Amino acid sequence: MTRTATVRTDVADPEIVARSVRPDNTTEMETRVERDEASSSGESGTVVTRIERDDTAGLASTLDDYVVNVTVATEVAEHAERHTTHQS
Numbered sequence: 001m002t003r004t005a006t007v008r009t010d011v012a013d014p015e016i017v018a019r020s021v022r023p024d025n026t027t028e029m030e031t032r033v034e035r036d037e038a039s040s041s042g043e044s045g046t047v048v049t050r051i052e053r054d055d056t057a058g059l060a061s062t063l064d065d066y067v068v069n070v071t072v073a074t075e076v077a078e079h080a081e082r083h084t085t086h087q088s
Helices: 012-025 056-087
Strands: 003-011 030-035 046-055
Touching: 003 012, 003 056, 012 030, 012 046, 012 056, 046 056
Parallel strands: none
Antiparallel strands: 003 046, 030 046
């Protein structure tokens, strides 16, 4: 039996965050960006990653790694945006 988890992360710049975490994805992972109609013209949105594993321990380990990666990617993107905004 396959175990699955879906992680949804609301961020200010989902394209940058998604591009940052995708290189670490395995073949059992898929990362995409979702935007609702109200925010389609803005930058905010949601990074959605679906993870599949054959066992619960493997799923938990992958989730742990992914959460660290998406947290770092989000913080770096936010820092870069603050730096860029203040440089103008």
